[in-house]
Amino acid sequence: MVLLHTPAGELGARASDFSLMGVDDKQHSLADYKNSKVLVVMFICNHCPYVQAIENRLINLANEFDVTDVAFVGINSNDPVRYSEDSLENMKKRAAEKNYPFAYVVDEDQSVATAYGAVCTPDIFVFNQKRELTYRGRLDDSPRNPSAVKSQDLKNALIATLAGKPVPSPQHSSMGCSIKWLSNR
16 A cells, blocks of 8 residues: 655646546536536545545535535546456445445546546545635545544535635645556556
8 A cells, every 4th residue: 555645736727527437327427516516526445544534524524515515526546457346336335335425436547537636545626616626635634533633624625615715725635545547557
């Protein structure tokens, strides 16, 4: 397991379009979220211990917001051949088991991860209604211990973005396992 930190986000950058198969057997695209004031794009997966450590908090946070205000989409870009835990079949099981309140989609050719510049899981991006980047960073200041959280960075970013205000600085990078790139890259 390689621990990586996300680079700083290029604030104002536009969200890249995508059309990806979801665990619900439907295609999901950027346009599907056009009515949401804020969009959270999360590069996550099943097997990463860093994602597992924050997974329940991500679910709870997604449940706090009405989808017309904030929509969440989880994208799994990992190589499912070398990491079978991240196969679409296992994604479906995980989403059902955890009752994900957001779309969970697979980036089979890793083009979406490449377009976003995603490097690890979790890698979290927040976009305003114009789909301009307002935040790229961590969920909170305690990735492994929920009881020690003092700063809910992602939630604060969502509140600021909904209010049309700049996200407080500094934005702290997320950290996690490297994306498991296809062997033919």
